[in-house]
Amino acid sequence: MSDAFDYDLVIIGAGVGGHGAALHAVKSGLKTAIVEADVMGGTCVNRGCIPSKALLAASGRVRELRDDHHLKSLGIQVGQVGYDRSAIADHAKNLVSKIQGDLTNSLTRLNVDILKGWGRVVGEQKVAIDTAEGEKIVTAKDIILAPGSVPFVPPGITTDGKTVFTSDEALKLDWLPDWIAIIGSGYIGLEFSDIYTALGCEVTIIEALDQLMPTFDPDIAKVAQRVLIAPRDIDTRAGLIAKTITPGNPVVIELADRETKEVVEVLEVDACLVATGRIPAAKNMGLERVGVELDRRGFIPVNDRLQVTRNGEPVPHLWAIGDATGKMMLAHAASAQGVITVENICGQDHTVNYMSIPAAAFTHPEVSFVGLTEPAAKEKAAAEGFAIDTVRSYFKGNSKALAEGETEGLAKVIYRKDTGEILGAHIIGLHAADLIQEAANAIHQGQTVTDLSFCVHTHPTLSEVMDEAFKRAVVVPV
Incomplete structure (x- = not known):
């Protein structure tokens, strides 16, 4: 490491992408620090992949044990199956805590400095961290931005975190509504419809495009509707937008024609999950200090080598990975980007094959x-x-x-x-x-x-x- 810098590499964001980059950086001989304002593991570990899979595992067991026809075909008979909602929620919460600890331990064991606070770029090769004790400045030969993403809430929708909420709140499984509307039929909407119906809730899926699961291959979407939707307590509305959603008891949803925006139906449900995708958490990263503008969708502009670009040209020693780049909003894609970026920092020439x-x-x-x-x-x-x-x-x-x-x-x-x-x-x-x-x-x-x-x-x-x-x-x- 050059004596001119505090670190070889500073990573802003300790999600799966930042964590993977840090591990590979140490393996590559770089003195590394990681900056995190919230909790270790980012969206995936705390508000995404990990808790959702815990809920899916538990609710899936309930569904399986209540499927008398399937069990009898295997020669199995069971009595009445019940569940404890709070215990299922605790299963997800405990798993999150364990993996948070595992990630932290893996970094400290390798002597990665974990710097708590909001990190932002304040100049070339310079990071400011807003800590509880005040602002701290560190320098690094290279900086990787990995700020992640947050749920997207469309205009007209008001969330209160209780009756109208995003996946962030839904993963806590604080309660089980009798009837819940889910806005969006992508991964998040499908997984939560699976969880809620397994635990006895009625679901209405609302999709703005003309058909459900619009991003999936048509043949797969066709089978999914027959297997995942039709046999379950799921009602669907396709080609309609949720023009307004008002929290309360009941939650009031105005459904409108996608083209004319005229209200065609009003639903009154117990709760509503807004599963309309995610947007980058790339603001307040200090990018304006080095002349970098976010693209029109709010993503950090990068080239194929994941260098942050300014007017189409790479900014020296500044890189970005994960959801905030808009390349592929998946935890394992962020991790792959982190490894590739470290390789490029070390003088190699790699790109990610997103296909x-x-x-x-x-x-x-x-x-x-x-x-x-x-x-x-x-x-x-x-x-x-x-x-x-x-x-x-x-x-x-x-x-x-x-x-x-x-x-x-x-x-x-x-x-x-x-x-x-x-x-x-x-x-x-x-x-x-x-x-x-x-x-x-x-x-x-x-x-x-x-x-x-x-x-x-x-x-x-x-x-x-x-x-x-x-x-x-x-x-x-x-």
């Missing part, structure tokens, strides 16, 4: 994907002059799925007809979030459907669903 980063909704059954949807792949093919093909395989033909009595679902692979290059893979079914990794790794490594068709998969396992898909793919020789 190979998978995503999942941890519903019952799970939904996962990597790469392009079929409509996006067709658009790419038309623009670049090649043909695509798709293959599907089904869980109902898989021995392990049959043994588990969990046969709903399919896997879909989209690939180039000429080369066999995998453009996308989409799965809905038992353990889909785990199964997608094979396709993600294949995309990252440049393996084709032909390469994968010769791989040997353990029998009997769910992995054979993907094996069957790869074997069904046909590459046309050029």
Whole structure:
């Protein structure tokens, strides 16, 4: 480390991305500090991935144990199944506390300095931290910004954190409304509809676009509506916007036509979850001090190497990762960006292959994907002059799925007809979030459907669903 700086690297934000960057920085020999104004772990650990999976695990058990038809098909009989809401909430809370501690310990064990307070850039290679004792200035050869994101609340919607709330409050599971409206049918909306219905709540999903799950592949969305929505106590409204939402008892929701904005229906429900996505927490980072402007959506501008840019050119020694870059708002994407950024700081030349980063909704059954949807792949093919093909395989033909009595679902692979290059893979079914990794790794490594068709998969396992898909793919020789 140069004697001219306090640190080789200062990371502002101790979420999953900042934490991953810090670990890799120490491994790479950099003296590192991490600045955090809130709690260790950021959104994922405290208000996202971790507590939501704990709630999904517990509520999923309740759903499974109450499914008499499924259990009887396996020869199992159970009595009345109950649950303790507060104990389920405590399960999520305790898991968060454990992982917070694990993250903190992993940093202190490696001698990463944890600086508590709000960090911001106050000049090139200089960070100010607003601490309880006052402002503290530290210098660093390189700075990584990892401020994360916050829930987006559209205009016209008033939240009170009790009857109208975002996922931040919903994860506390303070109470269970008899009837709850969920605004949005993306990952957050789907997962919470799974939790609430498993615990006996009635749900109404409101989606502004004309069809539910608009960001998912159409074939997967079609199966999901049949498996995750239709059999459950879920009502849906598509093509309508929540023009106004007023907290209270009841919560009043004015639904309006998306085009005309005219109110067409008024709902009165017990509670409303606003699950309309997230926006970057990139303000008040001091970027104006180095001449950097956020883009029109509020994201920090970066290039492919994750250098912060000013008028299109990289700002020396200033980097950004995670949700605030707008590249891919996923915890594991932020972690990958953190590692790549440290590599670049150390003189390497790496970029992130976002096409190979998978995503999942941890519903019952799970939904996962990597790469392009079929409509996006067709658009790419038309623009670049090649043909695509798709293959599907089904869980109902898989021995392990049959043994588990969990046969709903399919896997879909989209690939180039000429080369066999995998453009996308989409799965809905038992353990889909785990199964997608094979396709993600294949995309990252440049393996084709032909390469994968010769791989040997353990029998009997769910992995054979993907094996069957790869074997069904046909590459046309050029």
